[in-house]
Amino acid sequence: MLTTLQARMLGTLLCLGLLLAATVSSLIFGHIPVSLEMLANSIVDYDPGSLEHLVIHTERFSRTVTSMIVGSGLAIAGALMQTLTRNPLASPGILGINAGAMFFVVVGATLLSLTSPSQLVWAAFTGAATAAVLVYFLGREAGRGVSPVRTVLAGVAVTALFVSFAQGLLILNQDRFESILFWLAGSVSGRGLDAIVPLLPLFGGALILALLLSRQLNLLGLDDEVIRGLGLRVGQVRLLIGLVVIVLAGTSVAMAGLIGFVGLIVPHMARGLFGTDHRWLLPLSAIIGATLLLAADTIARLVIPPQEIPVGVMTALLGTPLFLHLARHVRKVA
Amino acid sequence: MSRSLILRSRNDRWSIKLGTRVLVVTGILAVLLAASSVLALTSGSHPTSVTDVLGTLVAPNQSELALIILEIRLPRILMAILVGAALGSAGLILQGLVRNPLASPDVIGITSGASAAAVLFLWLGGITGTSLLLAPVAIGGAFVVALGITALAWQRGISPARLVLVGVGLAAGLTAVTTLLLVLSPDATAMNAYIWLTGSLYASQWHDVTALAPWLMVCWPLALIRLRHLDAQSMGEDMALGLGSALQGHRLLFLMLAVALAGSAVAYAGAVGFIGLIAPHMARRLVSSGHTGLLPIAALIGALILLYADWVGRVAFIPRDLPAGIFVAGIGAPFFVYLLYRLRQELG
Numbered sequence A: 001m002l003t004t005l006q007a008r009m010l011g012t013l014l015c016l017g018l019l020l021a022a023t024v025s026s027l028i029f030g031h032i033p034v035s036l037e038m039l040a041n042s043i044v045d046y047d048p049g050s051l052e053h054l055v056i057h058t059e060r061f062s063r064t065v066t067s068m069i070v071g072s073g074l075a076i077a078g079a080l081m082q083t084l085t086r087n088p089l090a091s092p093g094i095l096g097i098n099a100g101a102m103f104f105v106v107v108g109a110t111l112l113s114l115t116s117p118s119q120l121v122w123a124a125f126t127g128a129a130t131a132a133v134l135v136y137f138l139g140r141e142a143g144r145g146v147s148p149v150r151t152v153l154a155g156v157a158v159t160a161l162f163v164s165f166a167q168g169l170l171i172l173n174q175d176r177f178e179s180i181l182f183w184l185a186g187s188v189s190g191r192g193l194d195a196i197v198p199l200l201p202l203f204g205g206a207l208i209l210a211l212l213l214s215r216q217l218n219l220l221g222l223d224d225e226v227i228r229g230l231g232l233r234v235g236q237v238r239l240l241i242g243l244v245v246i247v248l249a250g251t252s253v254a255m256a257g258l259i260g261f262v263g264l265i266v267p268h269m270a271r272g273l274f275g276t277d278h279r280w281l282l283p284l285s286a287i288i289g290a291t292l293l294l295a296a297d298t299i300a301r302l303v304i305p306p307q308e309i310p311v312g313v314m315t316a317l318l319g320t321p322l323f324l325h326l327a328r329h330v331r332k333v334a
Numbered sequence B: 001m002s003r004s005l006i007l008r009s010r011n012d013r014w015s016i017k018l019g020t021r022v023l024v025v026t027g028i029l030a031v032l033l034a035a036s037s038v039l040a041l042t043s044g045s046h047p048t049s050v051t052d053v054l055g056t057l058v059a060p061n062q063s064e065l066a067l068i069i070l071e072i073r074l075p076r077i078l079m080a081i082l083v084g085a086a087l088g089s090a091g092l093i094l095q096g097l098v099r100n101p102l103a104s105p106d107v108i109g110i111t112s113g114a115s116a117a118a119v120l121f122l123w124l125g126g127i128t129g130t131s132l133l134l135a136p137v138a139i140g141g142a143f144v145v146a147l148g149i150t151a152l153a154w155q156r157g158i159s160p161a162r163l164v165l166v167g168v169g170l171a172a173g174l175t176a177v178t179t180l181l182l183v184l185s186p187d188a189t190a191m192n193a194y195i196w197l198t199g200s201l202y203a204s205q206w207h208d209v210t211a212l213a214p215w216l217m218v219c220w221p222l223a224l225i226r227l228r229h230l231d232a233q234s235m236g237e238d239m240a241l242g243l244g245s246a247l248q249g250h251r252l253l254f255l256m257l258a259v260a261l262a263g264s265a266v267a268y269a270g271a272v273g274f275i276g277l278i279a280p281h282m283a284r285r286l287v288s289s290g291h292t293g294l295l296p297i298a299a300l301i302g303a304l305i306l307l308y309a310d311w312v313g314r315v316a317f318i319p320r321d322l323p324a325g326i327f328v329a330g331i332g333a334p335f336f337v338y339l340l341y342r343l344r345q346e347l348g
Helices: A005-028 A036-044 A051-085 A097-110 A117-139 A148-172 A174-185 A193-212 A214-220 A224-229 A234-256 A262-274 A278-302 A311-329 B020-042 B050-058 B064-098 B110-124 B131-153 B160-184 B187-198 B206-226 B228-234 B237-242 B247-269 B275-286 B291-315 B324-347
Strands: B004-008 B015-019
Touching: A005 A036, A005 A051, A005 A262, A005 A278, A036 A051, A051 A193, A051 A214, A051 A234, A051 A262, A051 A278, A097 A117, A097 A148, A097 A174, A097 A234, A117 A148, A117 A193, A117 A234, A148 A174, A148 B160, A148 B324, A193 A214, A193 A234, A193 A278, A214 A234, A214 A278, A224 A234, A262 A278, A262 A311, A278 A311, A311 B131, A311 B160, B004 B020, B015 B020, B015 B228, B015 B291, B020 B050, B020 B064, B020 B291, B050 B064, B064 B160, B064 B206, B064 B228, B064 B247, B064 B275, B064 B291, B110 B131, B110 B160, B110 B187, B110 B247, B131 B160, B131 B247, B160 B187, B206 B228, B206 B247, B206 B291, B228 B237, B228 B247, B228 B291, B237 B247, B275 B291, B275 B324, B291 B324
Parallel strands: none
Antiparallel strands: B004 B015
């Protein structure tokens, strides 16, 4: 772990450098490779007649932006949830919030024929909130508060429920097969910038709110009585954090569908490097999350050209070993 | 305590105790299942009368109708019953073992293990993989995953909490592997695998029934004899040890029983979810009893759920034949909300 301020600054710079490298690779690698020079040209002097320029502008640019937003959103949501629930295994994917958002988006897109992203994102928020409430109540044990194992099980069961409903819709609505599969499998491709931009104000607002809450988040690790003694309104803070999680996870799902494990592993990486202070943890989680998803998406494009591996599969393969490691070392259930 | 039926071996090696209420409820459910099966036999794209069905069952002849009933509908309905019963009892055993009402074979990774093995097999063998070898491979996959879960969760014995968490993690990883294999396969194989994965009883045949039945014939009696040790465990580890029950040995046995039941069911019917989760809860609502008494009831309820789900999928959308899994989820959702309501009540 990096303890001194200088080391942390250096670490942050390093992470930013990696993010830049991942961004550039995401822009240049793929089915049609683009040279660095060409990339610079396409920004400075855009020529619609050039195939490479067209690929960058129409496809890779929006794809890269989506990866960055989704990666950072899921990572911060995961960090917030792990603090909020005091459960190292919490993340929007594992606790069913992504699945709830995904199902409501699918219902909105197929049954209610919503098309604009700003409508779908509200469906996603509703779904995320529904799932969060379900898991919260199912995870509570009579008289003994919230138990980590029970919460994880509740999350998995709620995920199974929403996913099988979405699969049912998929089979009943075969003409919308493609669009439903997109959300089920999770993908950062195929969304134009016009679908992303309307979601940015809400997303940015939630992000800033999360950063502003850093001090309160640092206190949440203490006992409830101690926190109250320090003059923090625990209920209000928890509610605010919950809302931030729902907005971040909901936006991510509305953009890219189900992408698991980013919210789980990134906060652990950030905590391992920068400690538990949320003033460092949250921004670094965002940077690492964006880097990770960009890298995963770039690799997913390169493994079996011209096909692509769904990026959710890549993140799951990366995340499973870490989850198993954590599961083995979770302290005996309270 | 009401009267009960007790079967006991002379040297007390095994005993089964079934309360009167358990026997009555089991009887009612069995009658209901038999009646539902006959009704399910009558419907399909060629509706048949009940008398015709009963006549054909009693005295088979060579008519076209007899062929439809005996060779197409009957094996499928029997499969629905066997698979549902196996999943229901596997769920009961797992929930007792883990001491958590939200555990089930699909949640802790047994189903995903079987699925991943089957898809891997289809991928390696191309599209030639016919159902004869597919099922043993899937069962093998379920066992390998169960062993993996046990090994990873083993720290001086199995702790139920770790078992669940490790299972959940492995399930997620295996699902990713399955998706990856589907993406890597040529389209024909992927389609083949996808059909299997959806979990459908479409085109079940007699050889499926005769292959699945032995698994259940072995597992159920063993479970009935041994399940009283699960009752001992539900009182706490110390109590179970004090009562002279071999704690870890029995945990392993129950895990293997659950895997054999769930794995074989999934192998022959594909990944049907949720029955293992909800059937045991319904059984507990009907009778309050130890696990021995709950087993037949959970099995019968599982059978009824899958029978009806498959029936609806088969008949309601003729000529399309929809996977039973969708309708099982349809029953599962309201029950889930009910479960939530009950947990809240306990808290309030």
